[in-house]
Amino acid sequence: MSFDLRAFRDTLGCFATGVCIASAMGKDGRPVGLTVNSFTSVSLDPPLVLFCLDNRSESLSSFLDAPGFALSILSADQMALSNSFARDPAATRWDGVGAVPGKGGAPLIPGALAVLDCAHHATYPGGDHTILVGRVLGYAHQPGAPLLYYRGGYAALANGQG
Numbered sequence: 001m002s003f004d005l006r007a008f009r010d011t012l013g014c015f016a017t018g019v020c021i022a023s024a025m026g027k028d029g030r031p032v033g034l035t036v037n038s039f040t041s042v043s044l045d046p047p048l049v050l051f052c053l054d055n056r057s058e059s060l061s062s063f064l065d066a067p068g069f070a071l072s073i074l075s076a077d078q079m080a081l082s083n084s085f086a087r088d089p090a091a092t093r094w095d096g097v098g099a100v101p102g103k104g105g106a107p108l109i110p111g112a113l114a115v116l117d118c119a120h121h122a123t124y125p126g127g128d129h130t131i132l133v134g135r136v137l138g139y140a141h142q143p144g145a146p147l148l149y150y151r152g153g154y155a156a157l158a159n160g161q162g
């Protein structure tokens with residue numbers, strides 16, 4: 001059976017999402033982070049969330065070795081951060097961000113619409129990605145509008161509301 005990867009990706013892109021930065025503290029004391037839109041809430045009791053990490057990610061081992069990770073849900077005005085954490089070399093992504101450590105030690109993005117601070121709960125194989133499930137230790141949110149991602153590009157709420 002032939003499988004048209006481009007058409008598959010275009011189909012997945014029809015699901016509008018928010019945009020997060022997933023982050024963790026590396027063993028060497030350096031933060032790691034990347035832009036993700038695979039964030040999903042999983043369970044309320046216990047409080048669990050997940051994201052999917054490409055097995056080719058430079059940060060994979062740091063995420064797997066860390067006691068936890070954080071997800072910072074980006075605001076509409078944080079598109080530049082989203083691009084930086086998707087494209088810039090890992091070593092320079094945190095320059096000037098002013099990250100603050102969460103309860104689990106993972107760096108949180110200032111100005112994010114919401115943050116979820118997680119302890120490592122479980123890891124599952126997911127094809128060419130690894131599914132990381134975190135148990136939420138702390139969370140916070142603030143008023144504002146989210147950064148959205150849809151059909152391969154950024155989008156905003158039509159009413160501009162938060």
Ligand SMILES: Cc1cc2nc3c(=O)[nH]c(=O)nc-3n(C[C@H](O)[C@H](O)[C@H](O)COP(=O)(O)O)c2cc1C
Pocket residue numbers: 019033034035036037038039051052053054056057058059060082085086087090149
């Ligand atoms: C909107 C958006 C969503 C993304 N979602 C994911 C994702 O869920 N998982 C993932 O592994 N990469 C995702 N990426 C790609 C990574 O951000 C990108 O490949 C990054 O360079 C990986 O860095 P690393 O190798 O340091 O981990 C996304 C990129 C963008 C722009």
